[in-house]
Amino acid sequence: MNFRIYKPEVFQGNLKNKRYFEGWYFKHVSSDLKEVWSFIPGISINEKDPHSFIQVINGTTGQSNYINYPLESFSWDTNKVFIKIGNSVFTDNYIDLNIDNKNLNIKGQLEYSNRISYPKSLFSPGIMGWYSFVPYMECKHGIISVNHSLSGSINVNDTVINFTGGKGYIEKDWGTSFPEAWLWIQTNNFSNKETSLTFSVAKIPWRGKFFIGFISFLYFDNKFLIYSTYNNSKISGISHDENSVTLSLVNKKSTLKIVVRKNTFGELMAPVSGDMSRRIKESIDSDVHLNLYDKKNNLIYSDTGKRAGLEIIDKIFEYF
Numbered sequence: 001m002n003f004r005i006y007k008p009e010v011f012q013g014n015l016k017n018k019r020y021f022e023g024w025y026f027k028h029v030s031s032d033l034k035e036v037w038s039f040i041p042g043i044s045i046n047e048k049d050p051h052s053f054i055q056v057i058n059g060t061t062g063q064s065n066y067i068n069y070p071l072e073s074f075s076w077d078t079n080k081v082f083i084k085i086g087n088s089v090f091t092d093n094y095i096d097l098n099i100d101n102k103n104l105n106i107k108g109q110l111e112y113s114n115r116i117s118y119p120k121s122l123f124s125p126g127i128m129g130w131y132s133f134v135p136y137m138e139c140k141h142g143i144i145s146v147n148h149s150l151s152g153s154i155n156v157n158d159t160v161i162n163f164t165g166g167k168g169y170i171e172k173d174w175g176t177s178f179p180e181a182w183l184w185i186q187t188n189n190f191s192n193k194e195t196s197l198t199f200s201v202a203k204i205p206w207r208g209k210f211f212i213g214f215i216s217f218l219y220f221d222n223k224f225l226i227y228s229t230y231n232n233s234k235i236s237g238i239s240h241d242e243n244s245v246t247l248s249l250v251n252k253k254s255t256l257k258i259v260v261r262k263n264t265f266g267e268l269m270a271p272v273s274g275d276m277s278r279r280i281k282e283s284i285d286s287d288v289h290l291n292l293y294d295k296k297n298n299l300i301y302s303d304t305g306k307r308a309g310l311e312i313i314d315k316i317f318e319y320f
Helices: 129-133 314-319
Strands: 020-029 036-045 051-058 064-070 074-076 082-085 088-091 094-100 105-116 139-156 159-162 167-175 182-187 196-206 209-220 223-226 234-240 244-250 254-261 266-272 275-294 299-312
Touching: 020 299, 036 088, 036 275, 051 082, 051 266, 051 275, 064 266, 139 196, 139 209, 182 275, 182 314, 196 314, 209 275, 234 314, 254 299
Parallel strands: none
Antiparallel strands: 020 036, 020 167, 036 051, 051 064, 074 082, 082 088, 088 094, 094 105, 105 139, 139 159, 139 167, 182 196, 182 299, 196 209, 209 223, 234 244, 244 254, 254 275, 266 275, 275 299
C-alpha cells in the first residue's frame, strides 16, 4: 500500500510521471478584508512542456500571474508539507515568497498559527473519505488547513501588504486532469471567526463512465459537519443565474442552505492531461450566506462569509 494516502497534504507524485499535475492552494485574507491573495505552487508534467510553477491571484482586482519554472527547481519533503519552487518555500506553518518576474516582484514571509486541520481516520484519510482508496480517478483533493491565523507582510511591486491578524486556508489537488465540469465554493471569513466552509461538486469519469460526486464540510462549533457523496448526503437543490448560486445539502442530522453572490473574477490555468493549458475563471471576492437547520427544520446557525472562493464551470448544472 502507498502509505502517502494517509498524508494527502504531502507530494503524492514523482517526477517520472508522463501526464501528471499537483498543486497546493494557499489563500490569505487581511484582517480588514481589503486584501486577498492566493498562491498556487505546483508541477505540470507532460510531453510538451514539463515544468513547475507558481500561480498568483489578487482577489480584489482579479489580476493573475502564472510564473513558469524549470521542473528541476521543484523540491519537496515526503514526510511533511514542504514545497520549494525557485527561491520560494511553501509549508503548512509559513510561506517564504521570493518571486522575481518581469511583471511581478513579491518578497516576504507569512507565518501561520492556530491551524485547524481536517480530521483523518483509518477508513477516511481526508476530505475524499473512502474514495481516497478508489483507483484510476483523474483528480484527487486534499484539505490541509480549514482555518489559521496569519502574521507578517509581503512586498508586492514595492507595495507592502500587512496580513497580521488575517486568516488563511490551504487545500490541494493532484492527478492527470481537472474534471470536465465542477463548482467549488470556499470561505472561512465569517463573523463567527472559527467557521469554515468548503463545497465542491464535479463530473467524475471512472472506467469509461462517470458519476456526479461532491465533497463538503462546515466547520462550526468546534466540529465538522460532513456533506459528501461518500456518507450518503444529498444535494437536494441547486440553481444559478448571472449573479448567484443557490444550493441545499442534506445529511442524516441537518440541512445546509447556501447562497453565493458573485463578485470579481480572475483567470487561472488548470490541468488537462498534466498540461496546464486550460483557462478557468476564479473569484476569491464573492459572498456566501448560509443557514443551518436541524432535522426538525429549526434554524441552528446563520452567517455570511466574505472573500469567498468560487469556481463555476457552467456545464455542471446540466446534471441537476
